[in-house]
Amino acid sequence: MKNILLKTEQLSKSFSTGGTLQHVLKNISLELCQGDFTVIMGASGAGKSTLLYALSGMDTPSLGTITFGGRVISDMGQDELAVFRRSHCGFVFQQIYLIEGMSLMDNVLAAGLLVSKDKKALLAKARELFSCVGISEDTWKKFPAQISGGEAQRAGIVRALINSPEILFADEPTGALNSKTGLDVLDTLTRFNEQGQSVVMVTHDMRSARRGSRILYLKDGAILGECRLGRWAHGDRERHEKLSAFLSEMGW
Amino acid sequence: MKKCILLARSNLRGAKGQAAAITALILFAAVMLNLWLMLSLDYKQNFDRCHDRLHAEHVTLVVDEDSPDMRDFLKKSLEDDTRTDEFAFDSVLHMVGSFDYNNGNVNSELVILEKETALTRSIGRVEILEEGSAASGVYLPVLYKSDRTAVGKTIDISIGNSTMTYTVCGFFNSVMAGSHNCSMCALVLTDDLYAELERSGHAPRATLCSVRLNDRADSESYESGLKNTVAARYPAARTVSNSYALVYQSRYISQMVCAAILSAMAFFILLIALVTLYSNITNYIREHMTNLGALKALGYTGRQLTAALMMQFLSIALLSAAAGAGLSYSLFPYLNAMMIAQTGIPYTVRFLPVPYGITLLLLGSAVAVTVWLSSRRIKKVEPIVALRRGMQTHSFRRNHVPLETAGMPVTPALALKTTLSDFKRNITVCITMLMLSLVVVFSGLMTENIIRDTTPFLNLIVGETADSCINVQEDIEDDFLREMAADQRVEKIYLYNSLEVRHAGGLGLMATVCDDFSKVNNPKVICEGRFPRYDNEIALAAKYARENGLKTGNEITMTAEGREAAYIITGFTQTTNNLGKDCLLTLDGYRRLGRLSNASYYLNVAEGTDIDAFHAEVTDRFKDGVNATVNVAATIGGATAVYVSLMTILVIAILSLSALVITFVLFLLVRNMLNHKKRITASKRPWALPQASSFCRRLCPSCRQ
Numbered sequence: 001m002k003n004i005l006l007k008t009e010q011l012s013k014s015f016s017t018g019g020t021l022q023h024v025l026k027n028i029s030l031e032l033c034q035g036d037f038t039v040i041m042g043a044s045g046a047g048k049s050t051l052l053y054a055l056s057g058m059d060t061p062s063l064g065t066i067t068f069g070g071r072v073i074s075d076m077g078q079d080e081l082a083v084f085r086r087s088h089c090g091f092v093f094q095q096i097y098l099i100e101g102m103s104l105m106d107n108v109l110a111a112g113l114l115v116s117k118d119k120k121a122l123l124a125k126a127r128e129l130f131s132c133v134g135i136s137e138d139t140w141k142k143f144p145a146q147i148s149g150g151e152a153q154r155a156g157i158v159r160a161l162i163n164s165p166e167i168l169f170a171d172e173p174t175g176a177l178n179s180k181t182g183l184d185v186l187d188t189l190t191r192f193n194e195q196g197q198s199v200v201m202v203t204h205d206m207r208s209a210r211r212g213s214r215i216l217y218l219k220d221g222a223i224l225g226e227c228r229l230g231r232w233a234h235g236d237r238e239r240h241e242k243l244s245a246f247l248s249e250m251g252w
Numbered sequence: 253m254k255k256c257i258l259l260a261r262s263n264l265r266g267a268k269g270q271a272a273a274i275t276a277l278i279l280f281a282a283v284m285l286n287l288w289l290m291l292s293l294d295y296k297q298n299f300d301r302c303h304d305r306l307h308a309e310h311v312t313l314v315v316d317e318d319s320p321d322m323r324d325f326l327k328k329s330l331e332d333d334t335r336t337d338e339f340a341f342d343s344v345l346h347m348v349g350s351f352d353y354n355n356g357n358v359n360s361e362l363v364i365l366e367k368e369t370a371l372t373r374s375i376g377r378v379e380i381l382e383e384g385s386a387a388s389g390v391y392l393p394v395l396y397k398s399d400r401t402a403v404g405k406t407i408d409i410s411i412g413n414s415t416m417t418y419t420v421c422g423f424f425n426s427v428m429a430g431s432h433n434c435s436m437c438a439l440v441l442t443d444d445l446y447a448e449l450e451r452s453g454h455a456p457r458a459t460l461c462s463v464r465l466n467d468r469a470d471s472e473s474y475e476s477g478l479k480n481t482v483a484a485r486y487p488a489a490r491t492v493s494n495s496y497a498l499v500y501q502s503r504y505i506s507q508m509v510c511a512a513i514l515s516a517m518a519f520f521i522l523l524i525a526l527v528t529l530y531s532n533i534t535n536y537i538r539e540h541m542t543n544l545g546a547l548k549a550l551g552y553t554g555r556q557l558t559a560a561l562m563m564q565f566l567s568i569a570l571l572s573a574a575a576g577a578g579l580s581y582s583l584f585p586y587l588n589a590m591m592i593a594q595t596g597i598p599y600t601v602r603f604l605p606v607p608y609g610i611t612l613l614l615l616g617s618a619v620a621v622t623v624w625l626s627s628r629r630i631k632k633v634e635p636i637v638a639l640r641r642g643m644q645t646h647s648f649r650r651n652h653v654p655l656e657t658a659g660m661p662v663t664p665a666l667a668l669k670t671t672l673s674d675f676k677r678n679i680t681v682c683i684t685m686l687m688l689s690l691v692v693v694f695s696g697l698m699t700e701n702i703i704r705d706t707t708p709f710l711n712l713i714v715g716e717t718a719d720s721c722i723n724v725q726e727d728i729e730d731d732f733l734r735e736m737a738a739d740q741r742v743e744k745i746y747l748y749n750s751l752e753v754r755h756a757g758g759l760g761l762m763a764t765v766c767d768d769f770s771k772v773n774n775p776k777v778i779c780e781g782r783f784p785r786y787d788n789e790i791a792l793a794a795k796y797a798r799e800n801g802l803k804t805g806n807e808i809t810m811t812a813e814g815r816e817a818a819y820i821i822t823g824f825t826q827t828t829n830n831l832g833k834d835c836l837l838t839l840d841g842y843r844r845l846g847r848l849s850n851a852s853y854y855l856n857v858a859e860g861t862d863i864d865a866f867h868a869e870v871t872d873r874f875k876d877g878v879n880a881t882v883n884v885a886a887t888i889g890g891a892t893a894v895y896v897s898l899m900t901i902l903v904i905a906i907l908s909l910s911a912l913v914i915t916f917v918l919f920l921l922v923r924n925m926l927n928h929k930k931r932i933t934a935s936k937r938p939w940a941l942p943q944a945s946s947f948c949r950r951l952c953p954s955c956r957q
Contacts, residue, residue, distance in 0.1 A: 058549055059636040078634070079553045086551020097546035097639065101262030110262075111550045113255040159550070 002033035005166055005198055006055060011064035011074075013050055013221075024050045026221040027064070032167070037193045037232070038200045039212030041247070046218040048202040049171055055200060056089045056169040057081045069166060086114040090160030090168040092189075094175040096152045098144040104130075104155040105140045112162040122162065129158040133188050150181025157188055161197070168192070170201040174208055186211050190232055210243055217250040225250050259547070259560035260567070263536070269923055270532050273916045274565070275572045277525035278619070280909060282576025282611050284518035287587060289607030290580070291511040295591065296504055298599045299427070303496075308427040309376040309462035310471045313478055314346050314363055314436060316490040318457040326461055329481050335470050339463040340375040345446070346492070347455035348723070348880040349411040353396055356890025359882045360437040361492045362411060363429055364455060366446040367391065370424070370438070375462040378424040378440060381598060389419035391440035393430040395596025397423050409439070413871055413878060414454040418445065428462075428494060431596040432891065433502040435494040471495035476760030479752060484814040488849065506594035506898060510587070513902060520687045521913055522615065526622045527680045528920050533561060533626035535924050537633075544630060545638025554631035561627050562620060569619035570612060577611045590901065593894050677921060684917045691910040695903045702899045706892055715825075716748060716764070716774050718854035720863050721882040722870060725850050728877030735873070736855065741866065744856040746771040747839055749848060756809040756816060758800060759833060761793070763810075765848070767839040773856065777836075780804065781823025787840035790819035795832030797824055810835075813846035850879050 013025040024047045032038055032055070040048045053059040055066065057073045060081075066074040073084055098107045105126060112122040130140050133154040144152055153173060160168055170189065174182035182205075190211050193199050203209055215227040227246035229239050264271055302308075315322060323341050330339045342365070349362040370378045370391075381394050384403035392401060401407055401420055409416050421442065424430070429438035441449065449455055465474060475495035482491055537544065547557060584601050592599060652672035658665040671678055701708040710717055724732045736742045747767040754760045766772065769783035781804045784791050790810070792802060802808060802821060809818050819841065825834060842848070857866060867881035 053636045059634075078631075079555070082548060082551050082553045084551075085549065091549050093546070093549075093639065095542075095639075097542060097549075099259075099262055099543050099546065101265040102258065106258055106262065110255055110258050110547070113258065114551050117254075119254065 002035065004031050005034050005069060006032040007067045008055065009065050009067075011051075011054060011061050011066060013047070013054055013059070014062045024221050025054065025061070028221075028223055029064075030216070030223065032198065032200065034166075034198055035193070035196055036198055036200075037190070037211060037213045038198075039209045039215045040200065040202045040218060041204060041209055041215060041250075041252075042218035042224075043252075044204070047221040048204075048218055050221075051218065052169055052171055052200060052202045056091065056167070057085050058091075086111070087163055088166050090163065090165035092153070092156050092160050092168065092170040092173045094172040096144075096149075096156045096176070098152055098156060098159070100144055103141050103143055104135070104147070104158075107144070107155065108140075108159045108162050111159050115163045126158065126162060129161055130155075132191070133158055134184070148181065149177050150184055153177060153181070153185050154188055157185070157192075161192065167198045167200055170199060172203055172205075173201065174203070174205060182208075193232075206243070206247070209247075210240060215243065215246060217247070217252075219250070255552075256556065256560040256563045259557070260564035263560070263564050267532070267536070270920055271568055273920045274525060274529055274532070275568055276916050277521060277528065277913060278569050278572035278615060279576040279579070280913060281518055281521040281525055282573040282615055283580045283583065284514050284521060284909075285614065286577040286580040286607055286611045287584060288511055288514035288518050289610055290584060290604055291507055291514065291587070291591070293607055294604050295507055295511075295599065296500075299500055299504065299595075299597060302425065302597055303427045306377055306379060306425070306427055307375055307464075310465040310468045310496040311463040311475045311478060311493065312376070312428050312436070312495075313461040313463075313475070313482065313491060313493040314344065314361070314458050315461070315482055315486070316346055316456050316458045317486065318343050318459045322459055322486070322489075325485060326459070326482070329478065330461075330463060333474070333477075335465050335467065335474055337464045337466045338375065339461065340373060342369055342373055342460045342462070344369075344458050344460040345449055345455035346458035346490075347412045349409055349455075350882065350887065351396075351407055351409040352400060353890040354398070354893040356888065356893060357883055357886040358396065358432045358437070358890055359887040360432040361435065362409075362439055362455070363436045363458075363460060363492075364411075364439045364441055364446065364449065365460070367440050367442050370440045373462070375464055376426070376428055378426045378430075378438065380422055380424050383422035384420070386419045386421045388442045388444050389421035390442075390445070391422045391424045392420060393438065393596055394423040394425055394598060395431050395593070411449070411454050412880060413876070414452070416449070416454075425596075425598055427597065428496075428499050431503055433505075434499045436492050465496075468496045472497045472759055476754055479760060480754050480811065483812065487813045487846070503595045503597065506895070507591050510591065510898070510902065513906070517906060517909065520690070521909075522618060524680075524683055524687065524913060524917055526618055527683055528917060529565060529619065529622050530626040531677060531680055531924065532920065533565075533623060534629070536561075537627070537629055541633065541638045544633050545635045548633060548635035549639060554633070557630045558624070558627045561630075562623050565619055565623045566616060570616050573612050573615040577608050590898050594898065677924070680917065680921060684914055687910065688914055691906055695907055698899050698903050703896055703903065706888075706896065709895070710888060710892065715777050716772055716854065717888060718748070718773060718884050719857045719861070720855040720867065721748070721852055721884050722855065722867070723850055723852045723879040723881075724874065725877050725879060726848065728874050729851060732853075732870075732874060732877070736853070741858045741861045742855055743858055744771060745853050747851055748772070748854040749852040751812075751842075751848075753810045753812040753835070753837075753842075753845060755796075755800075756811050759796075761796065761810075762834040763812075763842065764834065764836050765839055765842040766836065769836065769838070773854075777825050778823045779826035781821070784819075784822050784836055784838050784841060787838055787844060788817075788819055789822045789838065789841060791823040791825055791836040792821050793832045793834045794824035794826055796834075797821070810837075810845060812842075815845050817841075817844040854884075 009029050011025055011028040012023065015022045015024060028051065040051060042048045050059065054061050057068070061074050064074065065072055068088060073081065076084060099110065102110060108126045109122060112126065116122055135151060135154055139147060139151060173189065174185050177185060186208055189199055201208065201212065209215060211232050213229055213231060215229065216223055217225045225246065227243065229243060326341065330336045345364040347362055350357045350359040380391065382403060386404060390407065390409070403420055403422055405420050406417050407420055409418060424440060426438045428434060429436050431437065450457065465471060472495050475493050479491055479493050482489065544557060581601070588599055588601055653665050653669045655662065655665055736745045747765065749765045750762055751765065752760050753763040778791060779794055781791065790808060792808065804821050804823060806821050807818050808821055809816055825836060857863065863883045867883065871878045871881060
């Protein structure tokens, strides 16, 4: 029996635009377990990113509750959520959003120092993570503008993991990368997941989705279907066919 | 703390130019602020320190009589007054005199002391600041030290009708009589020359009475009362006096003017720095919205992000303020030299922790409040919205003057829309232009009215000016006037005599007595009402009248020489001479109070007349009947030269500083604008749509940006 890390009940999110209420998420109830690699898929405008940001406490739901590690986070205020996010959640964005004026190491430390005051330990951990994602010491001293997109995204993953979050949230992490560097990033995420890191990833890329152990398909703000693929294994043909069939069934 | 340092460092990396410009602005503000505070807080205190060190008097009275009877009378009067703390009498020589000063003359009531007496007086001793090897000669107040009057050189001093040539032995500091602004000016002679002058009779013996009071705040009323007491008992005795209040104010007028200019400059520069800072931070928030969103997503709170900005700008402000305040110490010696040339009281530049601390505190707090006010918006930034839609969502732009509801034609509505949409930048431009205008107007006024043409300045400061002033005794007055009327060189002559009267129940006032005010050269002395014409009329200093609630048409009682008379106020005077304690009376009006035993006449002479030669001729003709002659132009020239040079330096300094400040502000504005435009990119040109909608460039305000 796996540990339930995150649970939503009747989660809804609406936006008011020009006097019209738009229901982006509709009564979503789900559970995310420790060690899962959950992939959220769906067409553009289905509410994938909105669900991801609601689950991670970056956005607050209009209705329903979100319980993270036994704490209800859907009622928290902005500052409380910020404090919660810094030690429980890690984020990898499509646009990466490394801070331009900081070196890669400083970007990582800027996140790490929010939780720990032990700079020495942080530096050691950051070095280890950089080494894990294949970024050398020469590179981590560089600024974001001086490195490739793939390196930047892998640095983004290091930043996301520096505080050992319970869940790593990734919003289309390969969306802005080319095929080769995208694959490197997926390999990195998979490797961390294999080491026990829970991951929730939004994507509309089939190749990325294959890495997930559980696929949720969203349509018009509601979960249309779910597919469990089990652990990732390279060259698993059956897994690929199962996912293709599921997506086909969902109308992908 | 460490994370805030990381963020602050990153912000600084991205805005080095802006940081440098803000550093420079705060540095300039700190220089001005610290100079102002040093002048305001410590410079005037130096007078009190000097006053205490020399155990100086609060009231000085010189009476042209040195008899046991006079001293007994004074002693009793002083002892009877409970306000008296201690007093001392010394024998001195007293006469009106003059000597060269600043390419002109200084003309004053000279109080001549013997060296040993001057150095050992129990109250108001003088201190020798510089001394040469000459055994016989004169010591001058340090105010009059110049290349021409250096130690060892000779100086011609006119004492009454005689001119004495003395070797300059040295310079001294006297708190209450060390400047022509003190009503009297002390000179110290070596014992041989003092005895010689005493024997010659050119300067009569007098009693110098120095009084220390229990409360120096009483000095003005005490001086006035003492003078009246003496005048009542010895109506014929010539007296001259001063008080702590008068000397304190008159010796520090330039310092106050300079301090006011410095403070105005300091606050203007600070205001510009703060507006620029405010504008920079709001721009930063707009330009770095995604960064802020990312940081918030990582778990930074609004307070932490604000703290990083606070740390960034506070460290810039405090470092710049510390450097600026430190830099002011390298400029202060020059300012000090200018001020000493005005005050005549030595001042040693030293580190002053209080002004330094206030400068840091003031600039630090101003910057902290500005950062806090301008960065409040960070709290409102929602990470998700900032990341997903970035700048557009959080542009904080409002739709100013919506065209659908604007009750005005489209062109002014668009103009207003553009103005309001860049409100902060426009405010910065407005304040900069305001400062520029103020500086230009101030510099123009100072150049025109003080540096280029001193007449307006003299009209305000001196009051009445003429070419010559001749003081004659009563017995030769008719002959003198007859001769002057017959002299082709004399274009105009009128009685213009100053002496003291007292407002019954009020203070002593310097009364200017004139036989015909229609002849005066400066009718602008009267700022409201008119000059007195009849013997029951008086014009009063506007400042004194305001302080005492007096209006034109009111009746006022004056006393002098033991008599009282009532006068109707016909007007108010506006000169700053006598520190706003003066009045104007007709000759007949003054005669209701007393008698003029000698009279000063002002003369306008024909162009090209050698005034000194003319005076020599008149003195030769009337011998001892002429008490004193004054070359008014030379005397004024000597006194105003210092003001003119001071003002020239100030105008140059203000213009240079303003040019620097405006350059920095324009740099910041242009840089901000360029950065902003870069972000918006060509696809979002604000003028494209109006132009496409048939607006010509002339009609569309945005197009002109």
